[in-house]
């Protein structure tokens with residue numbers, strides 16, 4: 001009898017951790033950690049990025065890791081473009097959707113929760129980045145594969161290793177880089 005009770009207790013103890021980890025797994029895969037933390041681009045740098053890319057109403061501007069969505073919102077509001085912001089962090093998605101609503105620009109800006117490395121970006125004509133040099137380099141094959149020739153890529157602060165930019169600006173001490181697809 002004592003042996004039976006001990007056996008039952010051991011089985012129960014073994015079952016608890018496996019049940020707990022089975023429940024935790026989907027939450028981890030649904031929202032993996034961002035590759036880089038949120039730091040917003042100052043408004044004057046946003047303006048410079050959109051200007052150096054010569055954004056017009058005919059453009060579709062994708063911001064990969066959009067934070068509060070300020071880049072697609074400005075692209076739509078001031079330049080008449082269509083904007084798409086992608087972010088992996090649910091808090092940033094909430095902020096970006098609030099920004100879109102506050103600016104009443106929901107017909108021209110879409111916010112997508114997802115991993116920028118997994119999301120289809122093929123309709124973009126302009127792509128904006130404020131990530132890290134290593135992430136820019138990791139992204140390069142996707143950019144060259146999915147984007148049409150002539151699509152402009154603008155990065156705040158970070159270059160792309162040995163891929164020389166066509167233009168390099170200094171905006172109040174902050175770097176902005178421009179490339180055009182295909183980037184060789």
Ligand SMILES: C[S@@+](CC[C@H](N)C(=O)[O-])C[C@H]1O[C@@H](n2cnc3c(N)ncnc32)[C@H](O)[C@@H]1O
Pocket residue numbers: 033034035036037038039040041063064065066067068069070071086087088089092114115116117129130131156
């Ligand atoms: C430095 S902030 C730039 C925000 C905005 N683009 C700007 O310039 O103001 C980087 C953003 O990328 C997001 N991020 C990081 N890794 C990501 C990933 N794998 N997929 C989508 N978003 C990601 C972060 O949540 C953060 O909001």
